[in-house]
Amino acid sequence: MSFEFIDNKLGIDQAARKQIRRHAAMGKNRVVGFLCATRYAPQLSKALDFTGHASSMFVRYIFIDEACFHCAVATSILCLNNLVTKQEGILQAMSHISHTFRLINQRLSSQEAINDTIMAVIVSMAQYERHQNQYQRGFVHVQGLRRMVQLQGGVLQVSKSHHILVQKMLRVDLEYSLQLGSATLFSLEDAIKENKTIIELYGDLKRQNQAGSSKPYRPPFLRSLPSDIQDIFIDVTSLASTLNDATHGASPKLNSSTFHSDLLVLGYRLVDRYTLGGCRPECTIENGIHLGLTAFLVTFLPGLDRRIAHNALLVKLLLDAAQAFSGDGLDIQEILLWMLYIGAASSSQLGTHPMWISKSKETIDTLKLRTWEQVQHVLSKYPWVNAVHDTAGKALWIHSHKS
Template identity: 30%
Template sequence: MEFQFIDGANIDDSARKQIRSSVMKGRNTGKKRPRREPIRPAKPRVLLPNVAGSNRREQDGHGSSQAQTPVSRILATVGNDLTVVRYPKPLEPQMQRVIRQFMSMASTIIYPKELCLDVQESHSIWFEYFQSDEAFFHCLLAMAQAYTDWAQGGQGESIKVMRYLSETYRCINQKLKLEGTPDDPTVAVVMSMTMHNNLLRAPGGAKVHLNALQRMVELRGGLTSFSGIFLIHKICRTDIEFSLQSGAIPRFYRDKFPYDMVRSSQIWMNASCKAFLTATNAHIYNIDIQSIFRDISCASTYMNSMRGTNQRLEPLMFQEILIAMGYRLMRVCPLDGARNLSPADDACQLALLAMVSTMLLRKGISKLTYPSLAGLFRDSIAKIADDPTADNGFLLWLLFLAGVSIFDVKDDAWLLLRIQNIITSMGLRSLDDTKTVLENYPWITYFHDEPALELWDIATKF
């Protein structure tokens, strides 16, 4: 028997491939090879895991610094938390940019970087709502688009904003039909809608949403039943803003003024005594107003002392100062109630409320209108100006605070004339001389110095 052997030395690559293919036929017939996929851990739902831990700070003798965690180190490398947003629905790159710009702007206004430490927890909460709740998703798109339209000179609500709002209302109505008690994202949406109408100077729409917000908070058992401090602060700020614009009595109340923080400072005793003497010289005798005047004077001195240093205020403490100040002032004498205060007490209360307006939504935002507060404040200033026994320093503070807060000085000749007269009578030759007097009263450099410079230039050239 003769054997035939295949000579593999003289074949090309194509023939060799055909031989191997033929040999393997039959061996793999009917066999299925299971496909193995690598096991990957499920992606976290929250945008920034462990972000709460990344905000712990260590105090030292020269200020405070933020402890670095793996998340915070990554964020520091790529930019910030806004650069890694995961969107629950497809969004065009332009809209993604709008969202990032809006969130960055909102954070800067609420927690001024020059005054406050960075707060990443706030971002993580709103992003969690943004990713998990459809109503909040559409609501945030509406807010962001409205801000962009305003920044570009738009008036009113654009078609895009109306479309997002329509989707927001649809989702809210569906959720309310299913929910026995509104959850945090639902409350946050209604709060945001109220704030949106406040910014649009639409008190009618704001009142409707604030009524709904009040009812939801009541269903939850009041503000104290909420565990999220950031949401509580936003609700209170929205409530105060609406009351300032409309003159209505606030719906809620919160007073957690951080006495432990302010009184622990070395400046407390001197600032407290100075505030008492200043209030007495200005004929401010109402006990409640004196107390508020002292507290905000000490807080202002505390915040001004941090200027030019590495120290920053805890952001939640800043919010508590603002909220306590607003609610306590309105409890003394509501704007739409009877004005049974003395002229000096009346003017001081209104001036401090005007100061609250500069701390709410004003840094980087055009002046909002406060018709009720503005009318009362103008009348109270006139009474002090016409009183020959009134303290000139007190009148100067009233006039400058009015100009940097709720009045458009370019259109208010009465204010500019009174500023000219008081500057002349006191012999003040520069803004620095004027600031020396103003800083005896509640005056926060970050909020008030820049508009005061503009006011000085306009008044001295009027």
């Protein structure tokens, strides 16, 4: 197909002009959609409803603010390099991010009043460092965001007029917390306040899918664990069940903005209970469940390149937890099986790790599971979304049978 420069001086009929504008708009919309879309696992397209999705509000900053534009271009270059074999444009990315730093420093040093545009640039800078795997270096941006929100009157105040911006701040804060093993800078209460705002605007998932939903499975050992861990486990299991139903058309699609907000609250609840870098629970089962729920969470937090960020700390903790598991009870072995398979879904390194594969083979033999379908049946009782997790799970099953 050949391309030609369109000269408006030439005689182009109205129908042709309309078609040209339509094709130009399609290209623009694709670019805008990539830059502004909340990053969900692509397998959730059948489960989520993007009608009225407000994330496109965020992309306007790219068109009205030079610093935000340069940062978006730099981050896009990094993401593209993650998706191709021949990497190019690194110097261009560095040039664009340098422009961003220069422009934002000029504003901050000139005592310009903090506004939503400046905060949007800082969010973009934190995302840039995240895709560089420079979490220690990028953490200063998260700290800056927290301070700016405080100066603006707090999360609730900012969320009244910029709820999508606040949601992106919370997402960045949670992702940095999981990678660094530290507490979040924004609080669980902040995440809950934002969640209430989102629910008022887009609806409540629990009410939306309450009719016809079954009670989530509660393993016998669950009642012996702290109440907050019980509650998180039940809520995550319920969310997974709702996603499965929506994917198969058995229940209505979930509003994407509310789903994302609910997911962030679950993440803040997990970190509020135990940070990955802090003291871990002495109870082997509680530790395994907390790590499994965290692994479940990160499978729904892909980056701008649609990939799950490698988390070395989480991988190490999961490996240690799997080796520490003991007990021949059916329910104990089932929770170990789930932890192994959800762990493999959260990290490709775990899915091919010799110890992980060996532990998987040992567990499926103990449970006398002969087929992948039998493994699926057990996993379906726990937080497991078939569309998102089955591919990695089946790969681990195949590796286990080859060993």
